[in-house]
Amino acid sequence: MKVLVCISQVPDTTTKVGFTDNNTKFNTQGVQFIINPYDELALTRALEITEKQGGTVTVINVGLAETEPSIRKALAIGANDAVRINAEPMDAFFVAEQISNYAKNENFDLILTGRESIDYNGGMMAGLLGEMLQLPSVNVITAIEVENGMAKLERDIDGGRERLEVKLPMVGSAQKELTEPRIPNMRGIMAARTKPLTVVEPIGAQANTQTTSFENPPAKGACKLIDPANAADLIGLLHNEAKVI
Numbered sequence: 001m002k003v004l005v006c007i008s009q010v011p012d013t014t015t016k017v018g019f020t021d022n023n024t025k026f027n028t029q030g031v032q033f034i035i036n037p038y039d040e041l042a043l044t045r046a047l048e049i050t051e052k053q054g055g056t057v058t059v060i061n062v063g064l065a066e067t068e069p070s071i072r073k074a075l076a077i078g079a080n081d082a083v084r085i086n087a088e089p090m091d092a093f094f095v096a097e098q099i100s101n102y103a104k105n106e107n108f109d110l111i112l113t114g115r116e117s118i119d120y121n122g123g124m125m126a127g128l129l130g131e132m133l134q135l136p137s138v139n140v141i142t143a144i145e146v147e148n149g150m151a152k153l154e155r156d157i158d159g160g161r162e163r164l165e166v167k168l169p170m171v172g173s174a175q176k177e178l179t180e181p182r183i184p185n186m187r188g189i190m191a192a193r194t195k196p197l198t199v200v201e202p203i204g205a206q207a208n209t210q211t212t213s214f215e216n217p218p219a220k221g222a223c224k225l226i227d228p229a230n231a232a233d234l235i236g237l238l239h240n241e242a243k244v245i
């Protein structure tokens with residue numbers, strides 16, 4: 001069983017978001033980066049599957065050298081090896097082109113991504129990879145078991161749950177309930193230092209989109225405290241200011 005897990009590096013959720021270059025670029029100055037949380041779930045589930053039935057887990061990232069600490073963390077969590085495609089990830093189409101070009105000759109049985117990256121939130125990669133590799137792809141998977149060349153999947157749908165069976169190879173994207181993320185232990189951290197991390201040069205793909213500007217949401221208004229004895233004031237504010245009643 002050969003599994004490929006796509007890892008994206010995203011700003012820590014406590015990051016104060018700001019922009020540079022006339023609001024066209026995210027300001028990475030002083031930002032702490034982490035592995036996208038959904039990708040940690042995909043990686044952990046891939047490890048659980050290969051530990052049960054044998055196999056290997058490769059992680060792949062499209063990014064410049066500064067993503068290597070996140071890739072090493074994925075190796076410390078338990079991935080066998082890693083690939084970094086040495087390019088700035090310009091948009092989802094560009095990233096999917098790079099990953100599919102690498103994966104097309106590697107015979108992976110299963111390719112997992114996160115449901116979405118928590119920075120650019122495109123939610124596009126699993127679908128794009130499925131299309132580019134001509135493989136079935138299923139989004140927002142909450143459970144996956146692999147048996148006899150088939151994947152048994154579950155996903156939440158409006159008002160219920162869907163169960164599917166898909167013939168491998170396939171692409172899937174991980175949703176929250178898939179598993180609990182693993183935290184690397186000291187042995188894993190030491191082992192990660194010597195696990196193979198291959199750097200591959202990108203193919204000449206183009207980005208399909210260009211960000212013209214970013215904008216922060218409006219600042220939150222000041223909090224108004226109302227004396228519980230003056231319920232009428234609260235009702236007045238909800239009615240006249242917030243206009244919710």
Ligand SMILES: Cc1cc2nc3c(=O)[nH]c(=O)nc-3n(C[C@H](O)[C@H](O)[C@H](O)COP(=O)(O)OP(=O)(O)OC[C@H]3O[C@@H](n4cnc5c(N)ncnc54)[C@H](O)[C@@H]3O)c2cc1C
Binds near residue numbers: 006088
């Ligand atoms: C320095 C920098 C500059 C960027 N500039 C732009 C820009 O100008 N315009 C723009 O649209 N986007 C830009 N991005 C974002 C980047 O292109 C996106 O991460 C990429 O397009 C994927 O789209 P998404 O994040 O919406 O993916 P989604 O489809 O939401 O991601 C789903 C999953 O795909 C996988 N994945 C996502 N990105 C990667 C990756 N790089 N390597 C491996 N797996 C991945 C992960 O498993 C992730 O959970 C930039 C990112 C960086 C770091």
